[in-house]
Amino acid sequence: MPYTTLFRSEEVAAIQLYFPAEVARSTVSALGEIGCVQFRDLNADTSAFQRAFVKDVRRVEEIERQLRFFGKQIEQAQIPFKGIDYDSLSAQAPSIAEIDELADRARHYEARLNSLNESHETLQKRFVELIELRYVLRETDTFFHQAHAQSGEIRQSVDSDDGSNLLDSNADVEHSAAASRFPDSGSLAVMNIGFVAGVVPRARMAAMERILWRILRGNLYMNQVAIDEAINDPITNEPVDKNIFIIFAHGREILSKVRKISESLGATLYAVDEDSRQRQTQLAEVNSRIGDIMSVLHNTRQTAHSELSYLAQNLQAWMVSVRKERAIFQTMNLFSYDEHQHCLIAEGWCPRLDLDKVHRTLRDAAIHSNSSQSSIMNEIGTLKDPPTFNRTNKFTQAFQSIMDAYGIATYREVNPGLVAIVTFPFLFAIMFGDLGHGFFLFLAALYLVLNEKQLKRAKYGEIFDMAFYGRYIMLLMGIYSMYTGLIYNDIFSKSMNLFGSRWTFPEGSDAETLSGVQIGTYPIGLDPAWEEADNGLLFTNSLKMKLSVVIGVIHMTFSLCLSLVNYRFFRSRLDIVANFIPGMLFLCSIFVYLIVCILYKWSVDWSMTDAQPPSLLNMLIYMFLSPGTVDEPLYAGQAQIQIVLLLIALVCVPWMLLMKPLVLRREANKARAAGYEGIAVAEQHGRISTSANDHEEEGVGAIIAEEIHGEEDFDFGETMIHQIIHTIEFCLNCVSHTASYLRLWALSLAHNQLSKVLWDMTLSNAFGMSGAVGVIVLFMAFAMWLILTISVLVVMEGTSAMLHSLRLHWVEAASKHFQATGHAFTPFTFSAVIDDL
Amino acid sequence: MMSGFTIVIVFAAVVGLSIGCYLFSPKGDNQTVWRFTSILTLVSMYLMWMITYLAQLHPLVAPRKANESYGKSAF
Numbered sequence: 001m002p003y004t005t006l007f008r009s010e011e012v013a014a015i016q017l018y019f020p021a022e023v024a025r026s027t028v029s030a031l032g033e034i035g036c037v038q039f040r041d042l043n044a045d046t047s048a049f050q051r052a053f054v055k056d057v058r059r060v061e062e063i064e065r066q067l068r069f070f071g072k073q074i075e076q077a078q079i080p081f082k083g084i085d086y087d088s089l090s091a092q093a094p095s096i097a098e099i100d101e102l103a104d105r106a107r108h109y110e111a112r113l114n115s116l117n118e119s120h121e122t123l124q125k126r127f128v129e130l131i132e133l134r135y136v137l138r139e140t141d142t143f144f145h146q147a148h149a150q151s152g153e154i155r156q157s158v159d160s161d162d163g164s165n166l167l168d169s170n171a172d173v174e175h176s177a178a179a180s181r182f183p184d185s186g187s188l189a190v191m192n193i194g195f196v197a198g199v200v201p202r203a204r205m206a207a208m209e210r211i212l213w214r215i216l217r218g219n220l221y222m223n224q225v226a227i228d229e230a231i232n233d234p235i236t237n238e239p240v241d242k243n244i245f246i247i248f249a250h251g252r253e254i255l256s257k258v259r260k261i262s263e264s265l266g267a268t269l270y271a272v273d274e275d276s277r278q279r280q281t282q283l284a285e286v287n288s289r290i291g292d293i294m295s296v297l298h299n300t301r302q303t304a305h306s307e308l309s310y311l312a313q314n315l316q317a318w319m320v321s322v323r324k325e326r327a328i329f330q331t332m333n334l335f336s337y338d339e340h341q342h343c344l345i346a347e348g349w350c351p352r353l354d355l356d357k358v359h360r361t362l363r364d365a366a367i368h369s370n371s372s373q374s375s376i377m378n379e380i381g382t383l384k385d386p387p388t389f390n391r392t393n394k395f396t397q398a399f400q401s402i403m404d405a406y407g408i409a410t411y412r413e414v415n416p417g418l419v420a421i422v423t424f425p426f427l428f429a430i431m432f433g434d435l436g437h438g439f440f441l442f443l444a445a446l447y448l449v450l451n452e453k454q455l456k457r458a459k460y461g462e463i464f465d466m467a468f469y470g471r472y473i474m475l476l477m478g479i480y481s482m483y484t485g486l487i488y489n490d491i492f493s494k495s496m497n498l499f500g501s502r503w504t505f506p507e508g509s510d511a512e513t514l515s516g517v518q519i520g521t522y523p524i525g526l527d528p529a530w531e532e533a534d535n536g537l538l539f540t541n542s543l544k545m546k547l548s549v550v551i552g553v554i555h556m557t558f559s560l561c562l563s564l565v566n567y568r569f570f571r572s573r574l575d576i577v578a579n580f581i582p583g584m585l586f587l588c589s590i591f592v593y594l595i596v597c598i599l600y601k602w603s604v605d606w607s608m609t610d611a612q613p614p615s616l617l618n619m620l621i622y623m624f625l626s627p628g629t630v631d632e633p634l635y636a637g638q639a640q641i642q643i644v645l646l647l648i649a650l651v652c653v654p655w656m657l658l659m660k661p662l663v664l665r666r667e668a669n670k671a672r673a674a675g676y677e678g679i680a681v682a683e684q685h686g687r688i689s690t691s692a693n694d695h696e697e698e699g700v701g702a703i704i705a706e707e708i709h710g711e712e713d714f715d716f717g718e719t720m721i722h723q724i725i726h727t728i729e730f731c732l733n734c735v736s737h738t739a740s741y742l743r744l745w746a747l748s749l750a751h752n753q754l755s756k757v758l759w760d761m762t763l764s765n766a767f768g769m770s771g772a773v774g775v776i777v778l779f780m781a782f783a784m785w786l787i788l789t790i791s792v793l794v795v796m797e798g799t800s801a802m803l804h805s806l807r808l809h810w811v812e813a814a815s816k817h818f819q820a821t822g823h824a825f826t827p828f829t830f831s832a833v834i835d836d837l
Numbered sequence: 838m839m840s841g842f843t844i845v846i847v848f849a850a851v852v853g854l855s856i857g858c859y860l861f862s863p864k865g866d867n868q869t870v871w872r873f874t875s876i877l878t879l880v881s882m883y884l885m886w887m888i889t890y891l892a893q894l895h896p897l898v899a900p901r902k903a904n905e906s907y908g909k910s911a912f
Contacts, residue, residue, distance in 0.1 A: 391866070418870065423881075503899065524890075
């Protein structure tokens with residue numbers, strides 16, 4: 001059986017793998033590269049902390065955290081990453097030595113970057129302080145000049161000197177020192193005036209003034225000036241406006257109060273000397289220190305930048321290695337460890353067609369790691385349901401996923417995704433049918449498909465990703481829409497006359513309205529004469545409604561036949577006789593009869609007969625309301641045939657309702673009478689196979705001791721209820737879903753009318769004007785027409801039609817055959833790791 | 838002259854084409870996909886064409902439009 005088929009899911013075998021301890025890691029990584037095996041969790045009852053490889057996982061996660069930290073730093077420094085070369089990603093996972101080296105390097109770089117960042121911060125703070133000090137030194141010059149100039153006006157303190165001795169003696173010292181320095185102008189210290197100088201944020205300036213005024217009761221003199229440029233706050237890195245202030249006050253206590261208050265309001269105080277010469281030397285010193293710090297800062301930044309650039313080169317590749325490593329260890333946590341043979345035992349699922357590939361991979365992994373022992377793979381038998389695996393390629397993947405979104409198919413049942421490849425775009429096209437709009441859709445999809453290699457790695461956002469994922473769906477939708485547009489004869493709301501209209505209108509008539517005379521039938525599609533006809537909608541509505549019902553009933557019948565395929569594959573003859581045949585008879589006797597009548601009525605030339613063409617809707621209604629009497633027969637013998645069909649449909653209902661439960665009950669009774677008990681289906685967490693050495697272990701006992709679910713006996717009540725629901729659903733859904741297919745008509749009518757209205761409102765008006773005004777209006781009208789066509793008619797209507805087509809597949813078609821009780825096959829693979837970047 | 842027989846002829850042609858697609862679809866993993874896609878496409882396209890054609894064979898209403906030369910007498 002060399003080829004796979006998408007018609008039903010593949011055969012999946014349950015396998016058991018033995019990995020000798022030393023090759024385990026590299027073998028698991030090789031299995032991750034081929035992505036064919038899904039592993040079962042054999043340690044489900046242990047918590048995450050008790051698993052065997054917890055330490056390794058933690059170590060690898062630590063490295064990942066450090067790499068993420070590097071990534072953020074690199075982003076902040078705005079260094080571009082070197083992208084991964086996807087084609088040359090090594091097939092071999094990194095060896096243990098490489099991971100160790102990576103761990104060391106990551107640690108080393110983390111320490112370096114942290115210390116660099118810290119020193120950068122400290123330097124930055126120092127730098128800001130020096131800048132502020134420089135400003136303070138410059139501005140306080142003016143203050144002091146002013147103060148000295150006015151010092152003559154300030155009165156000497158009249159307090160006698162026999163106050164506190166302490167103050168006086170210190171003041172004496174200051175007086176003499178200050179007096180020696182300021183022989184001519186009075187020094188402030190002589191007058192016992194001290195000052196506090198500093199820098200405060202502008203926002204706090206007013207508050208500080210008010211508070212100081214109140215507390216010191218006005219005994220202060222304050223001067224301030226604003227710094228022009230905003231200074232960067234080193235912590236938040238945001239520019240803050242600051243003011244320089246200097247406060248002159250009497251006495252030490254007042255000055256200390258002033259200091260405390262200003263510091264509490266967020267001011268930074270600087271020691272400034274009164275003497276201008278000292279200030280000059282201070283200024284010179286500050287300038288030189290600023291220069292030094294600037295160069296050190298520059299060096300630090302350069303070093304950090306170069307380290308980050310080196311990291312940026314390799315970061316993506318390291319990230320991939322580390323993530324792969326973590327995935328490997330997390331998978332190895334699912335295995336169980338056999339102490340006697342020092343090997344890891346794994347159980348899982350593998351598609352039968354891939355078993356050879358897995359064999360080869362195991363062998364190659366052993367050869368690569370130069371080990372004498374290679375891993376062993378056994379196939380084991382199991383009662384559990386295998387996962388559903390459909391091998392898709394880039395074309396079929398999107399179609400498969402839209403049906404998988406409804407439910408994963410049961411193991412080996414017919415795959416609705418295969419049928420959806422054509423039916424989904426075609427039902428869309430019936431609702432969208434416009435040659436021009438379909439062409440736009442086709443072009444957009446063609447662009448996506450032709451450029452898929454470049455666009456695959458581009459990140460344009462989630463909506464683009466969705467559109468790109470469905471590019472093949474869009475392509476088919478566009479192609480089919482062009483075909484249905486041809487059949488509906490609708491290109492941007494206009495009809496084409498490709499073959500000559502088959503309706504002639506009489507020439508030279510005096511009548512108010514003209515009626516067409518038919519000559520033949522327009523070969524492909526709708527005759528263009530209907531476009532200008534007043535009663536065009538009358539004809540097209542009838543056509544499209546009947547088209548919808550015919551296509552709908554055929555789609556439902558086809559889906560019902562898929563259920564027959566399923567029943568035959570699973571060899572359940574009872575289902576065929578009890579479910580399929582009554583269902584099919586019911587559907588056919590009413591609805592297939594209806595579409596046969598529709599087709600028959602169309603094929604009769606009613607103008608040649610005397611009979612009135614009967615209304616099919618009334619025919620169907622009266623078939624049920626008054627069986628046996630037909631007022632306007634469509635064909636001879638209609639009444640009798642309709643009674644027969646009605647009887648068949650009526651018989652099918654109790655047939656479908658009762659046969660299966662009763663037969664199952666009879667068989668269960670027979671089995672019980674013969675002494676057989678029902679088979680218990682065990683829900684097993686641990687290994688479902690045992691080895692010879694397991695006698696002493698709890699392995700054997702565990703299988704029996706674990707929970708045993710499952711029905712032992714046949715429950716008639718439950719089966720009966722299930723069948724009642726199935727019967728009611730089936731019969732009611734036949735009617736309701738047939739009506740539901742009328743949305744094919746409704747949406748195509750809406751689309752047609754919307755595009756007609758758009759044309760009439762824009763271009764039709766513009767064509768009616770002439771002259772220069774007409775040219776300008778035409779230009780603008782065309783722009784509006786094109787934008788509205790693409791945004792409303794293609795995108796919006798397209799999305800709406802897509803949703804309706806999807807609903808038709810999920811509800812109307814799937815309810816006829818789709819069991820959807822499976823679970824998906826999720827192999828252990830590294831592709832998710834790579835795509836995640 | 839087009840008539841009801843056109844439908845039967847085209848039906849035969851579609852059946853023939855479907856058999857051809859079934860037999861000559863490219864072998865390999867995707868043979869089922871090729872077969873299903875081509876045959877379903879042919880069937881759907883035929884159905885849609887056939888219904889439209891059949892509806893216009895003997896239509897019950899004729900197109901009616903306003904007479905543009907109503908009220909204008911011929912010279």
